[in-house]
Amino acid sequence: MDTMIAGHGDHAAHAASADDVRGLAVSHRGLTLTALTAPARAGEAGEISFAVTDASGVAVTDVEISHDRPLHLIVVRTDGAHFRHVHPALHGDGSWRIPFTFDAAGAYRVFADITPTALGETITLTSTVEVAGEFVPEPRTTDAITSNVDGLQVELDGTLVAGGVGELVFTVTRGGAPVTSLEPYLGAYGHLVALRQGDLAYLHVHPLGVPGDGVTVPGPEIAFMASAPTPGRYLLYLDLMEGGVVRSVPFVVTAIAATGDELAHHGAGTEHGHGAGHGDAAGHAEAHR
Ligand SMILES: [Cu+2]
Structure with a gap:
């Protein structure tokens, strides 16, 4: 069951401002995406692993289920190509891990969407991963509907x-x-x-x-x-x-x-x-x- 958040029944409350964005920082509300590791080369099988830690460096493991999952991980190359949406599992050491293979070389952004129980709100932390290999950019230069x-x-x-x-x-x-x-x-x-x-x-x-x-x-x-x-x-x-x-x-x-x-x-x-x-x-x- 997802958490009810008061005041969101009114669309007017959603009028966006330039500040109304998430996923631009590795740290937010005292929580930090840390210890991020990922396969180093395109085509190399491995795993993505990371932790979300609080201000004292302790891994946050008490999280609410949001959209049916305790954590959502978005992985996308910086040009917008090679989007993946996966759900790592929480391990006993406080790390989140999932088997992962990058299809292509390049710089990737990872976004961890998580709702720490202590915080009571969903935050999106982001970091970057560089994946070696022959890089072929695929810039999005036109709309595609x-x-x-x-x-x-x-x-x-x-x-x-x-x-x-x-x-x-x-x-x-x-x-x-x-x-x-x-x-x-x-x-x-x-x-x-x-x-x-x-x-x-x-x-x-x-x-x-x-x-x-x-x-x-x-x-x-x-x-x-x-x-x-x-x-x-x-x-x-x-x-x-x-x-x-x-x-x-x-x-x-x-x-x-x-x-x-x-x-x-x-x-x-x-x-x-x-x-x-x-x-x-x-x-x-x-x-x-
Ligand atoms: Cu998800």
Whole structure:
């Protein structure tokens, strides 16, 4: 069961500011991502290992379950390529570890999303890993609102609004037919990670609707509310599960500057007709991360 966080039923509370970002520091609220090790070369099998320690250097092991897991680890190359979302296991020595092989060389950012019980809020700590090998950059220079992964086609509709809240709706098809058999994954029918291109700031994203609420359908549409701190390009990664397989589907979108009108009317988003969760304080509290 996810933690209820008061006051998040109101979209207005989410109006993003330039400070409303996470995942830019190795240390936050007295907690630090330490002892990070990872395979040194592309293609080399090994593990990612790290700890989250408090101000006295003691490993934090008392954490709340958020989105079905005690810790979420995002690994992505700094150009936005080679995104992975994995769930390391906590070991008796206080380290978090998971077998890992980098597909390609380059500099990677790792983001550890964790909700220490003592803190009562989710924090995102980040660090970097350099992976040796022949480096072939894949810079994201254009927007990409349609993405194909393993025969699944996903199309993004909606606008990311800087300084406001925008609704993002993903429509999933296979061979032109709507996919309506999405399976719950991390407490929703989809899990969205959004990073600002450049500094890879980690955005707040809230899925709309919860599987089993009687309203939210298992596709073909998956909806989120997202806040962008500033105009510019963002890298989005939609994780979804279908046929027992979890896939990460990448997108690139440009956030527009908010106008007064958009700020006043943000979140109205009924045009897509899925309607789930907009006024549902519990759904938004559940989704807070
Ligand atoms: Cu996760």
